[in-house]
Amino acid sequence: MEVPNRLKQINPPPRLMMGPGPVNADPRVQRAMSADLLGQYDPAMTDYMNEVMALYREIFVTENQWTFLIDGTSRSAIEAALLSLIEAGDKVLVLVYGRFGHLLTEIAERAGAEVVPVHKEWGQVFTPEEVADALDEHKPKILATCQGDTSTTMNQPLDQIGHLCRERGVISYVDATASLVGNPLPVDAWAIDVCTVGLQKCLGGPSGSGPITISDRVAALIKERWHVEKGIEPPGFVPGKRSRIASNYFDLAMVMAYWSPERLNHHTEATSMLYCARECARCVLEEGLQNALDRHALASRAMVAGLQTLGLKLFGDLSHKMTNVTGVYIPEEVEGEAIRHAMLHDFGIEIGTSFGPLHGKIWRIGAMGYNARKDTILRTLSSLTSVLKLHGMRLSEDDAALAALEVYREAE
């Protein structure tokens, strides 16, 4: 009798994921995830937790003691940050230049903030002067922005924005889910208060863990909202003087106590994801953070050279493009989804579409994390060349993959 699919061992088709993320995980990360489980208070486990804190301090380039993991996808770390920072009625200024700015707006609204979104056309970024003006006009408690908004492939410069906030006593929050490790973001040097990330982009892992870092001054503010769930209050427990955080799971005051030497019980740390996050960081630091940044920048130059050789028009302000993903207009003579379908089903390569006003207008082609490599870029470009030809596009004689290879040769 034929075994029904649901009873067969899982056996995903081989794919090269060259979209905006997720991307293929580094095999070392996958091996780390299959390591034996430990109890959450096993000293070996708590040692790993401490190591993870130290490793991510290096990834975020920070001295922040409060650098740890939120269990869940990147969005869980965003929610934990915003819910723990925002008290009802707080004013939050959000820089919206793509879909993920809208997400920050929505989460801040749900947390009870008075949200002031400032908008930029998709494909552009804010200047520091515009941010300073908005801070002066609206006088928010918190400024929230993405670093890389993957929906538009733009990278918001942040080197001055954290300082602009700090000078005005504003808390800065940055969603670097899609950009960290592919684009520079030294958290302390740029005076960012809270920053969160995910694993499935430039860190080369699967989604499911949200590393976070919190400045000391903001951690102190969060601790003022310290309310412990009944039944586990530590001896002498005195609740914080400020309002209780609206979520139990994302209560950073409690999660920080769990990651502190007291190990106050909260959730059960997702052990395999912790191994995974540890290995993602270890791989980056073994390579060297600067080398990883350079690898992404080189991949970007090679991808751009190849796509331009194909005669494709790139999307947005290229001087502020994320290194790890490139937006490209879908040529009029082809049907965007048919090309993506052929790339996936004939060549096993995934490229991305986009959202909202860009849906059906651009593809997003990524090279990040484990996939920011010469061979993956060359494969993607030669496959795209074949698929475009097959769909009737007239291309120049010049070879896209060779143009990308040339960029690598020049760099070597």
Ligand SMILES: Cc1ncc(COP(=O)(O)O)c(C=O)c1O
């Ligand atoms: C900039 C940005 N923020 C947030 C998210 C949400 O991440 P997750 O799907 O891991 O929750 C993404 C996902 O692509 C993203 O690119």
